[in-house]
Amino acid sequence: MPRLNLLCFYCSFFICAFAFARTYTDDEARNAWNELKVKKVSEENFREVCDLIQDIGQTNINFSYEILRQYMPIIQSTGNHQWMHVLLMSWAKAKESLTAFDEADSLYKLARENARPGTKNYDEAIVGTVLMYLEWGRSDSLNKYLAIGEKSCAKNNDKENSSFIYTFKALSLLDDTALLHKYLDTAILLAEKITDKNALFTAKYNRAIFYDQFNLQQQVAALDELLELAKDPSLSHKPRLYERTDFYFRNPAPSIYYQLMLVNLLLTDYDNAWKFAELFYNATVKPNPAAAQAAPFNSVMAMVKAYQGEYDIAKKFLSQSFALYHLPENKITYPTYYLAAGMIAEHNQKFTEAVRDFAAAYKNGSMAYGLHLMPPEIYYAHELIVNKQYDSAQKLFSQLAPVLKTRLFSAIGFYYYKYYSELLKAKGDYPAYNKSLETFYAIKDSLANINRYRAIQEIETRMRVHDKEMQIAKLNDDNVKEQKEIKQERIDLIIFSVLAAAIIVLLITYGRNQRHRKLQAQQIAKQNEALQQKKLIEIEKQHRIEVMQGAIDAEENERHKIADQLHDETGSMLALASLNISSAMEKGLSDGNSEEKIIRAHEILTSVSSNIRDISHRLTPLIIEKYGFKKAVEDLANTINLSGKLQVETVVIGFDEKKLPVSLLNNLYRIIQELLHNILKHAQAKHALTEVIEHDDCISLIVEDDGIGMEDISASNGKGLDTIRSKIAYLNGRMEIERKKDSGTLINIEINV
Numbered sequence: 001m002p003r004l005n006l007l008c009f010y011c012s013f014f015i016c017a018f019a020f021a022r023t024y025t026d027d028e029a030r031n032a033w034n035e036l037k038v039k040k041v042s043e044e045n046f047r048e049v050c051d052l053i054q055d056i057g058q059t060n061i062n063f064s065y066e067i068l069r070q071y072m073p074i075i076q077s078t079g080n081h082q083w084m085h086v087l088l089m090s091w092a093k094a095k096e097s098l099t100a101f102d103e104a105d106s107l108y109k110l111a112r113e114n115a116r117p118g119t120k121n122y123d124e125a126i127v128g129t130v131l132m133y134l135e136w137g138r139s140d141s142l143n144k145y146l147a148i149g150e151k152s153c154a155k156n157n158d159k160e161n162s163s164f165i166y167t168f169k170a171l172s173l174l175d176d177t178a179l180l181h182k183y184l185d186t187a188i189l190l191a192e193k194i195t196d197k198n199a200l201f202t203a204k205y206n207r208a209i210f211y212d213q214f215n216l217q218q219q220v221a222a223l224d225e226l227l228e229l230a231k232d233p234s235l236s237h238k239p240r241l242y243e244r245t246d247f248y249f250r251n252p253a254p255s256i257y258y259q260l261m262l263v264n265l266l267l268t269d270y271d272n273a274w275k276f277a278e279l280f281y282n283a284t285v286k287p288n289p290a291a292a293q294a295a296p297f298n299s300v301m302a303m304v305k306a307y308q309g310e311y312d313i314a315k316k317f318l319s320q321s322f323a324l325y326h327l328p329e330n331k332i333t334y335p336t337y338y339l340a341a342g343m344i345a346e347h348n349q350k351f352t353e354a355v356r357d358f359a360a361a362y363k364n365g366s367m368a369y370g371l372h373l374m375p376p377e378i379y380y381a382h383e384l385i386v387n388k389q390y391d392s393a394q395k396l397f398s399q400l401a402p403v404l405k406t407r408l409f410s411a412i413g414f415y416y417y418k419y420y421s422e423l424l425k426a427k428g429d430y431p432a433y434n435k436s437l438e439t440f441y442a443i444k445d446s447l448a449n450i451n452r453y454r455a456i457q458e459i460e461t462r463m464r465v466h467d468k469e470m471q472i473a474k475l476n477d478d479n480v481k482e483q484k485e486i487k488q489e490r491i492d493l494i495i496f497s498v499l500a501a502a503i504i505v506l507l508i509t510y511g512r513n514q515r516h517r518k519l520q521a522q523q524i525a526k527q528n529e530a531l532q533q534k535k536l537i538e539i540e541k542q543h544r545i546e547v548m549q550g551a552i553d554a555e556e557n558e559r560h561k562i563a564d565q566l567h568d569e570t571g572s573m574l575a576l577a578s579l580n581i582s583s584a585m586e587k588g589l590s591d592g593n594s595e596e597k598i599i600r601a602h603e604i605l606t607s608v609s610s611n612i613r614d615i616s617h618r619l620t621p622l623i624i625e626k627y628g629f630k631k632a633v634e635d636l637a638n639t640i641n642l643s644g645k646l647q648v649e650t651v652v653i654g655f656d657e658k659k660l661p662v663s664l665l666n667n668l669y670r671i672i673q674e675l676l677h678n679i680l681k682h683a684q685a686k687h688a689l690t691e692v693i694e695h696d697d698c699i700s701l702i703v704e705d706d707g708i709g710m711e712d713i714s715a716s717n718g719k720g721l722d723t724i725r726s727k728i729a730y731l732n733g734r735m736e737i738e739r740k741k742d743s744g745t746l747i748n749i750e751i752n753v
Contacts, residue, residue: 022055026063029056033067041078050086050241057094065091084114085121089245092128101136108132123153123161124246130168131247142172163191163199164247167206174210181211197232198248204229205249209259216267216410223260230256254283261304266410268447270307271661277304295324295334302340309625311347314340335361339376346383355383362396375400375412382419385426393423413443489515577604629655629665633672633692646680647687654694660753667727668692668699668751674724675703675747683707685744701749709739 024032032052039045049071057064068091075083092107108129115121126149133142146169153162170183187203194200208222229235230252249255257280264273281301285294298321305314318340325332332338342357361376381396397420404413417440424433580601584594624632630652637648655665672690679688685707693700721737728735733751740746 023059024056026060029060029063033070037070037074041074041080046075046083047240047242054241061094081114081116082121085111085125086242086245088114089124089128090241092132096128096132096135099135101132104132105136117152118156120156120158120161121245123149123156123158126152127161127164127168127247130165134168134172139172146172159190160194160196160199161246163187163194163203166190167199167203171206171210177211181207184211196234197229198235201226201229201232201235201252202247202249205252205255216263219263220260220267223256223263226256227253251284254280257283261300265304265307266412268411268414270304274304274308277301290324295321296336298324299334299337299340303336303343306340306343306347311344315344318344330360333364335364335376337361338364339379342376342379342383346386351383351386355380355387358383375403378412378415378419382415382422385419385423388426390423390427397423408443410447414440414447417443573604577601580604624665624669625662629660629669632665632669633690636669636673636676637690640676640680646676646685648676649687649689651689651691651693653692655692660694664731664751664753667731668701671724671727671749672701672703678721679703679705679707683709683745698753699751701751702747703749704740704744704746706742706744709743709745710737 029052033049036045036049036052049067053064053067053071056067068087072084072087075087088107088111092104092111095101095104095107108125111125112122112129115125126145129145130142130149133145146165149165150162150169152158153165164187166183166187170180170187173179173183184203184207188200188207191197191199191203204222204226208219208226212219212222235249235252257276261273261276261280264270264276277300281297285291285297288294298317302314302317302321305311305317318337321337322329322332325337338357338361342354342361345351345353345357358376358380362380377396377400381393384390384393384396397416400412400416404416417436421433421436421440424430424436580597584597584601587594633650633652637650640646640648672692676688676690679685683705685705688703688705691700691702725735728749728751731751733749736748738746738748
């Protein structure tokens with residue numbers, strides 16, 4: 001059984017960092033131990049020795065073990081079973097965390113013998129034993145102690161340790177989904193009413209990781225929920241060695257950050273993956289940049305940055321990782337290091353290095369079921385295809401095929417079929433190539449829809465937060481205003497009392513009447529204000545719905561256009577080409593028209609290729625990611641100018657730094673594309689000007705032409721303009737259209753950033 005994700009962030013008691021821990025030199029450590037070991041054993045003395053062992057373990061683990069070996073007989077001679085329990089359990093967990101299972105097994109055996117059956121100490125020793133055998137992969141011993149632990153915890157009504165037993169029992173049955181779910185739910189039910197949340201977090205964490213792993217949306221929701229539970233102080237507590245002997249979950253929040261990073265990688269949502277990767281890095285590596293785990297974690301950061309396409313930053317993280325390993329590169333065994341190195345090498349077109357790196361990642365272990373989820377076989381196979389080693393690539397794809405049964409609609413399926421299509425095309429197997437390509441696009445659409453749904457949820461959340469902030473601000477303003485009114489009333493009463501002492505009774509009566517009328521007026525005003533506020537909330541809510549629906553309709557409209565073009569133009573042209581080729585193949589070269597048919601088919605396929613490139617460009621203008629937004633706009637203008645139907649002049653200022661999201665630039669590009677398309681289609685213009693300027697807080701876009709202009713600006717409600725209006729509203733912008741005095745139309749757009 002492989003080492004489970006459950007244990008990825010658990011560390012031994014020797015290497016936990018504490019704000020109050022002391023650092024010892026070797027001489028200081030030996031002097032401190034020599035002083036303590038001759039003292040009479042007491043609770044105070046015992047705690048001092050435990051602190052010394054724990055603090056020395058940060059820099060010299062071997063000497064900590066030496067102290068334990070000398071101290072155990074001293075404690076054993078006292079007959080204090082609780083002190084012995086502390087030392088044995090802590091030492092056993094330390095060895096287990098370092099995968100020294102033989103030594104841990106002996107220590108857990110001593111812990112069970114020291115603890116009396118029927119006590120909490122005995123249950124804790126059983127839980128530790130179960131977890132060790134689970135990690136070790138000893139199924140027979142594991143099942144034996146699971147049964148003992150289940151029975152003992154039930155007899156003692158020990159719900160916390162019983163919850164741990166059921167969690168680890170579930171993890172021993174990962175291939176049986178029904179039992180996995182059943183035992184994890186039992187563990188959660190047992191732990192829900194316990195004040196200490198370690199057992200509850202452990203059960204819920206493992207349900208999210210192992211049971212929800214095949215429903216990525218459900219897994220994201222479960223991990224988000226766990227982030228709230230991770231704030232519980234019983235989870236963040238880092239006890240001294242003598243304070244705790246049972247199992248507990250360490251580093252809960254960073255563990256969730258790491259898992260959310262992995263899930264977003266599987267969803268091909270690389271920006272969100274980096275957000276959680278950065279949170280994880282800040283929590284684990286930045287506080288201790290030279291820690292043992294800093295080297296592999298820097299490799300992970302390099303991999304995520306490579307997915308984002310930020311290869312320079314990825315290279316820096318990889319260099320930090322290499323420096324921290326303190327090994328020759330060919331001695332590093334961490335697969336993610338080579339995966340990141342291969343992605344960087346491929347980007348730099350160093351294909352020989354990329355093959356070497358991906359081969360090293362594959363050699364050091366497939367990650368299809370491991371910590372980082374993305375198997376290196378996919379990238380290795382892709383690089384073999386680039387280097388025309390088709391048979392070797394085919395073998396790798398065949399090895400990965402079983403993984404697709406449960407990971408099809410994820411990044412694994414996405415890249416598998418993307419690169420497998422390349423292989424089939426290179427081998428000339430066009431029927432299989434077309435089928436593989438269809439599967440790839442189905443997976444791509446599925447992932448896009450999931451991420452789009454999550455984006456809409458985020459927008460709704462931001463709107464709700466904004467509304468709540470506005471309500472709080474209004475309440476504060478009303479409160480300040482009311483306090484001022486009350487203060488002014490008091491001043492007025494004092495003035496009236498002083499100046500009109502002679503007629504005080506009359507003034508008091510008058511004042512009471514005025515106050516009563518004012519209170520009535522205030523009540524009426526508040527009622528009217530409440531009604532008005534309710535109407536405003538309804539209007540704003542309806543506006544948000546219309547904005548979001550408009551954005552969705554605009555996207556759907558674009559899909560219909562592309563679908564129509566594929567069906568009406570590309571589909572019919574492909575059918576015609578297929579007819580010519582089939583006729584030529586059927587009659588052979590002896591037919592005098594065969595050559596002409598093949599030439600005609602070639603011309604049609606060239607036109608189809610051009611159409612598909614146009615469609616691809618409309619779907620995702622890759623030139624923005626490769627050469628920047630400015631180059632994309634200029635390239636669009638040049639394409640139109642070459643047609644001879646319209647001369648477009650462009651002015652693009654700014655957009656030199658990559659500080660604007662690619663999604664915003666894509667939407668802006670499509671707005672410009674649609675506006676120029678409208679001019680070509682309707683304006684009868686000879687010249688057009690497109691001016692795009694990046695300001696500090698907004699982007700301004702001006703498009704004008706010298707055409708016939710719009711007869712009625714208020715009636716400008718075509719589908720194209722509706723699509724543009726929806727996109728601008730979605731981007732929190734505004735658009736103005738006016739007819740120029742001489743001729744033509746002027747469109748002014750401003751989008752806040």
